[in-house]
Amino acid sequence: MNDAVRLPLSGVLIADFGRVLAAPYATMLLADLGADVVKVEHPDSGDDTRAWGPPHAEGEATYFLSVNRNKRSFAADLGDGTSRRRALELVRRADVVFENFRPGTMAKYGLSYEQARAVNPGIVYCSVTGFGSGEGAALPGYDLLLQAVGGLMSVTGPEPGEPVKTGVAVVDVLTGLHAAIGVLAALRHRDATGEGQHVEVNLLSSLLSSMVNQAGGFTLAGAVPGIMGNRHPSIAPYEVYPAADRPMVIAVGNDRQFAALCHGLEAPELAADPRFATNTDRVAHVGELAGHLSRLLERRTAADWFEILTPLGVPCGPVNDLAEAFGLAERLGLAPRATITTDDRPMDLVANPIGLSRTPPRYDRRPPRLGEHTDEIAAWLDS
Template structure:
């Protein structure tokens, strides 16, 4: 086993695509031993999700599967199912994102496994839960649509737009990881495992924070506002002389500093703009005034001028520029092997990058031999 805060934790990963594999990769970075169970021939769906490819593997797959071992098991075959069950009985954590009910068909559901492994932390990730929504397919785009995210995202009313990454999957993976860590802490105190259920729709509704709260607590149903904020102004994207720039002015002091730098200090005392609530009420008038001033300099010039004054702003970067910024700031965004660094920094037990994403079935022989012997750490 490896050093790390989760060293000694064995995760049987029966998941594929993004949400759950993202969670298990983060846990693997922190020292957990993750055994990725894949179907014969095709393996994880994302192995086919290219281009682009690197070294013959789809980059999509490689983005969420480092620090894992891959074993190919045919759960429809008695020998494959027996190996899968033995793995589950030895595991500290099992995570799966099959259609609700499928693991039960194989006898790999929580109720059956807890009999032989009462300390098992079992995490089930689904699109819409195991009840009335069990038959609905859990694809990120679908959840962005029916979960309300697209209703508040887009350039203008009537133009709903998805976020440019599978954000709901990522948020769900983070919630799953938190649930697993909480359950492991409970097991440490009591010796008991438990069932964790996380679904994409619930994770999205929770992650829409103030927008969801506006609906539940204030009876408001928010709509598309483009790059504007429903409760803060100025908090949007403007056009500088060369490219767009984002302003995120969160209080009256920052607003006074902004308009002073723009050469219009009188706006800070204007009754329409003196406080945030009044600025929100007159956001169109404010935007017109700010736009005229911001168009006189480049985005980088405004960034250099406004940032020392405490005004949150920045150019709209592409990913190359974003990584370059992170590097200039000393954030070291790249992990060995070309993947993105785990964003969690721990002073005593930092994330480690031990294994590249495995090829399909790369560790099948090793793991099957281990499962055939009395219990010991895989590879040990």
């Protein structure tokens, strides 16, 4: 990118005490947009995810690499007086602090929000917790646990009574996104007023908010949803079906699309069937509809149906693996990879999905090695 372009968060210094996923994901997104993120890690082991493998890329855990680009690593043992002094000085100079320790941990080191605000009244201080800082402060915030107690697994799985977690730690990711939004809002407020503030996000609240229509059905109508496999509680046909060679998805959202689907399947009689005439009818008779569609779709491959149905305006596609998904994004010109070439070897990471016409995300720094920037940061903090 053009070095003369000032990135949106240029000049913003983030003291990042976060570990594992939610906070590091948030700070990576902000680093991509220009923030200077100093990742504070224990000198012996660093971020837990440095040891989370396989898979590895040339000896480094890909889990860690996936959420820590564009950062500098500062090794500091907060139990040591010199490290604590430097950490507090970093907080004094920073615009933003991120931390995701259990509530009360940062206070033990003199780094709580109140202690940070005492030396830096304009600080934006983001705390990421599992269950908040009140009655749930002592509960461990692991993504799998949140998917269970937060209701996500109650609507995810092949059959009633068979709950399944998602294939990634989606609660952490969603919480990281909420944290980044909260910090940006607080920075905007500080720019206008000079006032810093405490931003608090937790995994449970983030999950409940992200369950959108399912959560809204409960709060508005008292409806408690259950596991429906790949079916949708309010739309049909909207699930996975067997094609001749592999599973595929049909995601029909209205009656017009359903008529087009029936035309493409050479079964116009389905669109005229009173059981399937409207979306409400189709939801009421979803099992019968699935039987008809499965028999029709098994006549051709998923790729064939994609070619036939897509031009008709029917949302559909095969169930891809990740290699196929990246291939699709590349064919569509979405540039899903971010290549960093500032080290001895190029490193392909997943691109930041935010497109900005004037100030696109940067990919300047590979994920740091543990303590890689300690000397330069320590010298700056001691000056």
